[in-house]
Amino acid sequence: MKIAVCAKQIPDPATPYELDPEHHWIVRPDDQILDDTDRYGVEIGLQLAEASEGSVTLFSMSPAGNLQGIRQALAMGADKAVIVSDPALKGSDALVTAKVLARAIQQEGFDLVIAGTESTDGSAGVLPQQLSELLEVPALTFAKAVEHDGDTIRIHRQTPDGYDEVEATLPAVLTVTAGVVEPRYPTFKGIMQAKQKPVEQLTAADLGFDATEVGAAGSAQYVRSVTPVPARQAGEIVEDDGEAYRKILEVLEQAKVV
Amino acid sequence: MSDPIRPIATDPLDFLETDHLLSERERLLRDTVRRFVADRILPEVADWFDAGTFPKELAKEMGALGLFGMHLEGYGCAGTSATEYGLACTELEYGDSGVRSFVSVQGSLAMFPIWAFGSEEHKQQWLPRMAAGEAIGCFGLTEPDAGSDPGSMRTHARRDGPDWILNGTKMWITNGSIADVAVVWAQTDDGVRGFVVPTDTPGFSASDVHGKLSLRASVTSELVLDDVRLPGDAVLPDVVGLKGPLSCLNEARFGILFGAVGAGRACYEAALTYAEERTQFGRPIASFQLTQRKLVEMMVALQRAMLVALHLGRKRDAGTLSAQQVSFGKLDNVRQALEVARSARSVLGANGITLEYPVIRHMNNLESVYTYEGTNEIHTLVLGEAITGVSAFS
Known part of the structure; x- marks a missing residue:
């Protein structure tokens, strides 16, 4: 099985993001790490590839930087990476990103595309569904368990009440929720080999896009303004005189959680 | 002239930005060990310390990661740089000195002499299993009365036909009672020699040191060698002397x-x-x-x-x-x-x-x-x- 895994390099969430004041785009340093939620997609991809003697190719669109995040996924065991990195892509919205990735994935060929449900830095959460439309394949989303049998892929789709069993015939797009599997650590041998693994770098033009179709110019969506999260208000302390539960129930009812 | 000095600094945990002295590969390896320590060591190490135990089953996880003998080449070892080995030690000891000791003893004290001084048979027999954490090693040099002065050791090996017979006591041996193989140093007629001793050899016994208030999440033992008979090829061929x-x-x-x-x-x-x-x-x-x-x-x-x-x-x-x-x-x-x-x-x-x-x-x-x-x-x-x-x- 030929597996494409979407893997995003993001600024380390441990340090506050910097936004450029004019466009509110995230300033991307050279040092970017693998989005933690993508480790689950990589792990599922590796497990399916191991069971089917398949391969895992990573796809990413971002400034390449020093490729630290991509190498992290390669060190886990992915076979190679395709990264679309081009100043012309700056300011692309989710749909443009999906178009670029879809073309890169199509060019490489695939049986299954795996993605996280949403990125940690952008959090749009729409890219996998857009990919499925653009690639004209079914989307199996929010998988918490995945089974593969011949041409069939079967998942447990997480719902608020439990899960649905959903299946589709390959090729397909699959999204996995964080925490579904224990992602493996990159092994030291994997880390030693990661530098030798092929990382193909493409520009928008390599994929047949002209500059007006991508980046801010090609995007319908833009961020008008950004407001910081308001500081948390101090909580209310209820002294328990034996009747405090009434007060707490009242608060919960007001908040419509009971 | 170079750029002016920046007015502001900086990260309290990496004030001088030493991180920039590391290569991308070094950082990836360091971060991997850091994550392993955060996931597998930090949540439980206080309990291990309290109970005075080291969970031996961690050895296989550490082996799978590639921690043992990581800077050695071949025989299933990862072959990293020495600096990378050092950075891994920093992260392990951020967890606990006992955990780092476990890895140091396995890699530097037990695997290293086999790798550097052992015969091809020693290497084939032990190194791949030790790298994988399937076999645990210890290192017997210190004795009850020979610490800083190892030359005064009393443990000795004498020839008996083609065999060697070892007698003596080793003390403060990390991993002693959980080891599958001990590298034991003993006096011979030619000077100090090293021996590869499977711990199931008759006459070999190990008992733990109790009452420690330090390195409690680490096994420390006394080894007793009582007429331990080893084949002639148990000696490390490529080194003689301290x-x-x-x-x-x-x-x-x-x-x-x-x-x-x-x-x-x-x-x-x-x-x-x-x-x-x-x-x-x-x-x-x-x-x-x-x-x-x-x-x-x-x-x-x-x-x-x-x-x-x-x-x-x-x-x-x-x-x-x-x-x-x-x-x-x-x-x-x-x-x-x-x-x-x-x-x-x-x-x-x-x-x-x-x-x-x-x-x-x-x-x-x-x-x-x-x-x-x-x-x-x-x-x-x-x-x-x-x-x-x-x-x-x-």
Whole structure:
């Protein structure tokens, strides 16, 4: 099985993001790490590839930087990476990103595309569904368990009440929720080999896009303004005189959680 | 002229931005070990310390990661640089000195002599399984009456036809009772030789040292060799004399001089967080001058220790590191880490004496690290001889 895994390099969430004041785009340093939620997609991809003697190719669109995040996924065991990195892509919205990735994935060929449900830095959460439309394949989303049998892929789709069993015939797009599997650590041998693994770098033009179709110019969506999260208000302390539960129930009812 | 000095700094945990001295691969490896320690060591290590146990089953997970003999080539070892080995030790010891000791003993003291001095059969038989964590090794040099003076060891091996017969007692042996193989050093007619001893050989026994208040999450044993009969090819063929075991100790000391920085960092981080959160006289204790002084001294000492470690690591990878320079690093980095731990303990006040915080565990551990693999005193005299040309002890 030929597996494409979407893997995003993001600024380390441990340090506050910097936004450029004019466009509110995230300033991307050279040092970017693998989005933690993508480790689950990589792990599922590796497990399916191991069971089917398949391969895992990573796809990413971002400034390449020093490729630290991509190498992290390669060190886990992915076979190679395709990264679309081009100043012309700056300011692309989710749909443009999906178009670029879809073309890169199509060019490489695939049986299954795996993605996280949403990125940690952008959090749009729409890219996998857009990919499925653009690639004209079914989307199996929010998988918490995945089974593969011949041409069939079967998942447990997480719902608020439990899960649905959903299946589709390959090729397909699959999204996995964080925490579904224990992602493996990159092994030291994997880390030693990661530098030798092929990382193909493409520009928008390599994929047949002209500059007006991508980046801010090609995007319908833009961020008008950004407001910081308001500081948390101090909580209310209820002294328990034996009747405090009434007060707490009242608060919960007001908040419509009971 | 170069750019002006920037007006602002910086990260309290990496003040001098030493991170930029690391390659991308070094950082990836360091971050991997850091994550492993956060996932698998930190949540439980206080309990292991409290109970005085080391979970042997961790060995296979560590082996799968590639931690054992990581800087050796071939035989299932990962083949990293020495600096990378050092950085892994820093992260492991951020978890616990006992955990780092486990890895040091397996890689530097048990696998290294087999790799460097063993026969091809020794290497084939032991190294791949030891690298995978399926076989555990220990290193028998120190004796009850031979510590800093290993040349006075009483353990001896004599020939009996084609065989060797070993007798003697080894003391303070990390991993002794959980080991599958022991590298034992013994006097022979030709001088000190090393022997590869499977621990199920009749006459070999190990019993644990109890009542330790340091390195409690680590197994420490006494080995007794009572007419242990070994085949003639059990001897390490490629080394005779004390330089054999001493070269292993240099390997281990190299890991320690990196490791100590990790233990110190754990204490400094705990003290910094605590000082920011703990309020007395209506303000965080971090705002008091005496506390700030302690925190700054800790930070400065640890940054300096990391720079020393990285410098020695680079020299090692360039093939220019001397044993005396390793002594410099072991002597000073462990001493600094111990001072940091003690100072951090005082910042935490009464809370600093419990296992709820990592500080006193590290502090007690570092008392052992201060002494083992060459005491502070011996390393001082090594440096004394190096700079004066006169030996104080031989």
